[in-house]
Amino acid sequence: MSGDDHYLPLALINILGIAGIVIWHLQGRSRPTGRLIGQILVFAGMCLVVYTGGIAPHQPDDVHTEGFAALLSKSARVLWWTHLAWTIIGLIHIYVRLNRKPREAHLILDMAVAVIYLGVALSVMGFVFGMPVASLVTTSGVVALTLGLALQNTLGDVFSGIALTLGKAYAIGDWVQLSDGTAGRVTETNWRSTNLLTVANNVVVLPNSTLARQVLTSLSRTDETHQIKLGVRFAAVQSPRLIEEAMRSVLQSSIRIVKDPSPAVALTAIDAVAIEVELQFHVASLAVGKLAKNEIIELIHGHCKADGLALALPAQSLVFVPATPCGEASAANVESRSPGAPLPGLPL
Template sequence: MFGDDNFVPVILVNLLGTAGIVVWHIQGGNRPTSRLLVQILFFTGMSLVLYMAGIAPHRPDGLYTQGFGALLSKSARILWWTHLAWAIIGFIQIYFRLNRKPREARLIQDMAIAIIYLGVALSVIGFVFDMPVGTLVTTSGVIAVIFGLALQNTLGDVFSGIALTLGRAYAIGDWIHLTDGTEGRIIETNWRSTNLLTVTHNVVVLPNSILAKQGVTNLSRPDETHQIAVRVRIAATQAPRLVDEVMRSVLQSSVLIIKNPPPVVVLKAIDAIAIEVELQFHVDSVAVRTPARNEIVDLIHDQCKVGGLSLAMPAESLAFVPAPMGNNAAVSNDSFISIDLGRRR
């Protein structure tokens, strides 16, 4: 065996493969580019040695059938397939990092890595150990069906997560609003769930299957500019043009809203009691909605005092009461009376 021409190449491939594993672990995962380059160098060296020795790792081993030589030959082929898998995985990781979306594509990346490892494992079983892969795949399929029936909910979350990732409805850092009222910024996505950070600084964990069934409004696209509308009722004692001027001064005095696109004052309605006004403005981030709304409300209060405007009663608190008919009637015309309808029994 020691005089065989194939023994030295097999030993050299084992040494290169083992050294590659050691260097791969020493470099760590924080330097993916250099790690990939070293991996490619070791894999190329192993491939050249096998090629020059006339050894094909993709065909069943016929060099040694037993003893220490068979062990070295099989380990060399296993190391070659392992380094091939790592080299392909390295290219995939570099690709996602160059796209600058490594966290959003985590599910796709994990799925691709799992497929690569599965393919390499089947190749090792078939080409190195010369076992019937077809029978193994058939048996694995039966086992997969059993596990699939037992893990229906978990698999539903997994495939929903893949579908959401491929659909690119949102990304890490986006602020979303769901049809059930849940709202928050996405801080993490994984195989089973998506985590939202709400305005109350709580983390909401949503299973992907539930998230896929709801309507999702992405408040961060095309950008995080968000429109807010504040309605106010002004007593109809002043001219509408004066109300418009005062409300415009409110919007101009604000420091939390953005001026492009310009804010708008809309006179929505007028009756004998009030002029209904709507202030429409934008903020540059969903996170400042509440501070901006509070500032506008405070400015409305101050500017109404300066401009001589009075706030009108809410429409819900006004009730129409017909004037009493008779000789003793004190009022001849119908009148409006303020009633707090929320306290009526």
């Protein structure tokens, strides 16, 4: 096909390319589906014109080398490569939506978009403008090495974020707990950091490199139920069976804990002064953990008064005394206890 025969296809490609940009901006971010469909249709039209017009965007143009024809040819090829990048990116977004990928997959999407744009930029410089791509790649490598040395910490966060995303250690909305005690719901993850919303409604911003070095416990896999253990000490003058029954009534009376799995009462230890009990129960999520624990403590207080149970003093406040028969109150004094002070059992 002669150079004059290319004018009409080149003009059509320019018109379609510019029209696609206008449609893209007119659709706006509020209509992502419409933007993607419009982009795909425009690029399909450009490919049809390229095919019927015998134009090869991946080859340098030897026909139009100067003047308006050269400008028209180069602009058509640049627009074609640009719309190719946008169409590939659009198809990737469609794939992610159809497969209902998690929202944190935008890290991988951003990386894919960067690779696509880099490839298209090199293609435009090599195929459209005839620049030596090999030299550009070599120069870019030197620049990348220099930037890498200058931005070691930032790049560490970036690659740690990619590793955490690929490893699927957590998802947006998961409750997680770190080895340093920090716990919260994952609200955002990006190239540099991950944000946790704590129970106290504070946002903790963790650099990805720091997060990758810590032991992470997921509190939302396979569901968000969370176990809480509460220890209570009762005076040894009371029957263990009576204490166990009273604590079971406490757990059954609670409205903030879940009943499946069933809560449990474990008698963990006994000595001359106290019987130690551990209440084990689950809550629907870590967010209601404090409320449930407060309710359980309130119910323990009420049942102790109703059943005549006495709490024991903390173990740290006791001193060693000779052993006494089981079931009898120990005459153990508390450090600095004044004469006539009550025994370790503290009735409520």
